[in-house]
Amino acid sequence: MISPNKHGIAALALLLLALAGCAHYPLNEPLAAYQPDQGYRFPAMASGKNTHSLFVCLAFSGGGTRAASLAYGVMEKLRATKIVWKGVEKSLLDEVDCISSVSGGSFTAAYYGLYGDRLFSDFRPDFLERNIQGELTAKALNPLNWLRLASPNFSRIDLAAEHYDEVLFGGKTFGDLPPGSPFIMLNATNLANGDGFEFTQDQFDFLGSDVSRYPVARAVAASSAFPVLLSPLSLKNYPSPKDYRPPKDITNAHTDFYDNRRRYQWARNRASYLTQSERPYVHLMDGGLADNIGLRAIENAYLRTSGFIRKRLNEGEIEKFLIIVVNARTQDQEALSRSESPPGLLTIAYKTATISLDNFSFETIEFMKELQTARKQTQTMLSACQQKLDTCPGQPPLPKLAKSIEPFVVEVNFEALADPSRRQYFLGLPTTFALPREDIGALIDVGQELLDADPVYKAVADSLRPPSP
């Protein structure tokens, strides 16, 4: 016979199990109707002090608090860089049109997108100087959370997202991102196909979902869900609204296998979300797995006919185009090479995961630079040919591009430091969400210093500098 005490324990155990089963991550909301001109997309019109004629995009890499601090330092420098554009004096930060970010860089990007200049007063104490890693561990070890974590539909990433909401994002959704602030592209990686996943309405259209009602904190959590340490973040893939039709460049690209494999693969990955019955859920991890620089989303916007940069280039809206890549990549080669014994399993696993990412990131930056160089060469060639033609009377003029642009790509990278000991110090900083204050201060300072020392950035800043009084 079971004693009443045992009955009570059994009942309590059943109740707790039931409660555990109830815990579920917040679901993304379905899209009521397809509205291609609504939702969180790049704005059709420039607003406030920002013009589209001076087009500035920033890419913030992954790398935990190290990356977030370096990006913050660059933001401070942009704010301090005074310019005159179209007769209006402002800071270069006022002209930032888009920020694409990954992992640690996503905290800085999302915070600026939501709160603007509050970044410069609150972000250091609210995030950079906190031991976020310790706080996340304490949450996971709190017995009150064990029950929820026992649920198959609630995991460590959901606890992390709750924490980011509490300390940083205050429950704000993408719909709360104020108009006039730069377009923020927070990037994660789809575990199923290894493709990048942007938290924008253009991407959510494929999921039949409304990003404007999705919490920014969860997007940042997905973007920074480092494998093993954090679990994947899941989204529901809903059937598309009845009036939805995929963008034309997606459907056209299906025939581009031989002509343009990049476009073909991009279209295939996007279109794969449209088979909802086969893929009712999407599981996301750290954006760094697909692109640890955050530049791929900008590259797509530059290349694709539906891309917000390509359209503006072809429409002649852009005159100067500046991309600043903030790359917090480290390279702790020395420690590895000093040891006689081969590295352990954990080090090998980490290196295996990150070496290919670093090589891929390098190639992404070089590809973007090559695209910009090719554009400059085309403009130079057209101009030179026209000058030759002008010497032959009666010849019709050559067709022109909508506008000749001045393109620039700047990379902020610790490797650019001339002093070997300083370079080694920054290249050896760990990837963590808890760094000592002196490291954070040094990272902020070096972000400003590296941007200031870059010859391309200097040339851009000089060309825009207000006249001396």
Added chain:
Amino acid sequence: MEYLLVHFPRSRRVLVDDEFNGRTDELIELEAGTHTVALGPPYNFTPTFRTVRLFDTSALTPREIDFDLAE
């Protein structure tokens, strides 16, 4: 990148893959591959769209296509 030049008796905005991407008689810079080209309003042109496969073009030797005024 590839280059497209669209001709029409009047100056008109050009739609590439349903997105405005330049004007007639201007070089339009695009990715290689298949694109659907049409003109902006008014809809007095024919055909209603053209499908082009862009490859091996240059700014000096763009792919050229024509639209006619519809009667």
